[in-house]
Amino acid sequence: MPPAALALAVSLGDPAGVGPELLASAWLSRVPRRLPVFFALGGAGLLRAAARTRGLDLPVRVIADPAQAQGCFDAALPVLDCGDAAYAPGKPARAGAELALASLTEATRLAVSGAASGVVTGPIAKALLAEVGFHHPGQTEFVADACGIAPEDAVMMLAAPSLRTVPLTVHIPLSAVPGAIGIELILRRARIAVAALTRDFGIARPRLAVAALNPHAGEAGRMGSEEAEIIAPAIARLQAEGIAATGPHPADALFTPRARGGYDLALCMYHDQALIPLKTLDFDAGVNVTLGLPIVRTSPDHGTAFAIAGRGSADPGATIAALRLAGECAARRAAARVLA
């Protein structure tokens, strides 16, 4: 008998944020949205309470092993216990941060061990988590560390229905961006991204559009030299390696419907250059995917939204999209293993 198909491990995120209610909402839409099988790490009581604030009755089944998720997912949201907390939406507290950290740690561990097909992480509040022993800049670095991957080789990609982007630099001041971009960094990120799009997204020869840093792509050096000195040489090297890279493209014209038809991924120079078009086009459906890891990891691309937690207005679209995308990537990896 073949082993049971693996399920996705899902961390709760901060229990005072929108994570638990969106997870409950996602499970309730599992049939029409064709979601892959997943289970939550902890929070059985919390999840039921969060669902009630949206007028939803959430059946929960506590499981003892990830392998049991498959058997009960149709009837109830499987929860592998790793703690619980009182539900106090909009009121983050130390006990909640401890649960969030335990949930993230355990979900990641199960994906790394091979007991789960991947990990989907709920939104956390970094400052609160830091107070209970979380010493990474964000969940991406935490997951990379758990995989034994250097943080610079864990590449953040934002994926939405209309667009995929990778920001070359992320959480640094805008004034630090020009000094942080470089040929080697572009090469490293681009190679990881292209390999991941092939392996996890099934794109045989990914087309990479590289954005310029300066307005009008520097207009032949009149408004900045990074295009000529850094970005164009990096693109030439990628092309020499056989990667279908183009650019540097003026960033303002890179996200029109016609331009988007010409590439599979836009490599952007800084956070807002990658995030403005993505959120403008697909605000409630953005998924944060970590490329370059031995495991599949996705996350809804929004924060804890403490201000609207428990009010029923948070949109589950990004959580649903994160679950679906993780399921698709995991299925491609599983199929590749069978063929290998």
Add this chain to the structure above:
Amino acid sequence: MPPAALALAVSLGDPAGVGPELLASAWLSRVPRRLPVFFALGGAGLLRAAARTRGLDLPVRVIADPAQAQGCFDAALPVLDCGDAAYAPGKPARAGAELALASLTEATRLAVSGAASGVVTGPIAKALLAEVGFHHPGQTEFVADACGIAPEDAVMMLAAPSLRTVPLTVHIPLSAVPGAIGIELILRRARIAVAALTRDFGIARPRLAVAALNPHAGEAGRMGSEEAEIIAPAIARLQAEGIAATGPHPADALFTPRARGGYDLALCMYHDQALIPLKTLDFDAGVNVTLGLPIVRTSPDHGTAFAIAGRGSADPGATIAALRLAGECAARRAAARVLA
């Protein structure tokens, strides 16, 4: 008898670019698109030749005075002669640049003198124009100079169906942006923009959303200090003056449908921050409006597009939008003069 209503003066732009064919195309759609009366400066033969490349037969009427435009606009595109050129799409040349400069100079002069209700400028190639005596960074500065307005008081606004943005800084390298923004600059631009939205756009109390410079609006200083040191104090001063200003808003979340419903104008810190969302949402309908001038001035927000000139594929949407918007602003000014 009341004086004849004034018409808009339209410059050709570079005759080798898409300007002439789009102007011809716009005139041919004057009835369904309800365009205001306008006339071209020069290029009677050129315009007819450009129209023919799109399979269009353009009737042209050479007029001797702007006041004659109103009488013939229904039947033909009025052209006030200031020269002509052979039509060679995609092949910019010195004679064409001279015609473009003459057309721009004369169209602007007529708006400044009051003989035209405003000026709509076609797309030029700055480098070519510089060779024939154009000594301004762009048409905005040229028009401001002709009006006797300091260039820093001529505010570029991008207007499209979904969004209006003003970039605080424009054609400078990204590395120069943090050093170029300042409290006084924000105040100056914001005051001009708010006054213009009231006078020319009929918005009684314009709501101004001010974008942050850094990712996550600096996240309480962890990713940059400009929000706390420059942007927030400027917003506080605007609010103290009675201006409905909010922010600094994280730029990536400022252009979602819900966020856009909360303001009339987004004041952005740099070129691509203002242009990425605008072109992503409304690529073929963006209008460049110069605020703060004694005259009305708009322009389609695209370049000469030499590569596609004469091929019939250039979209007249932005030219049509620029003509309509100039007509609306001019009508509001005329109505205000009647009431005054």
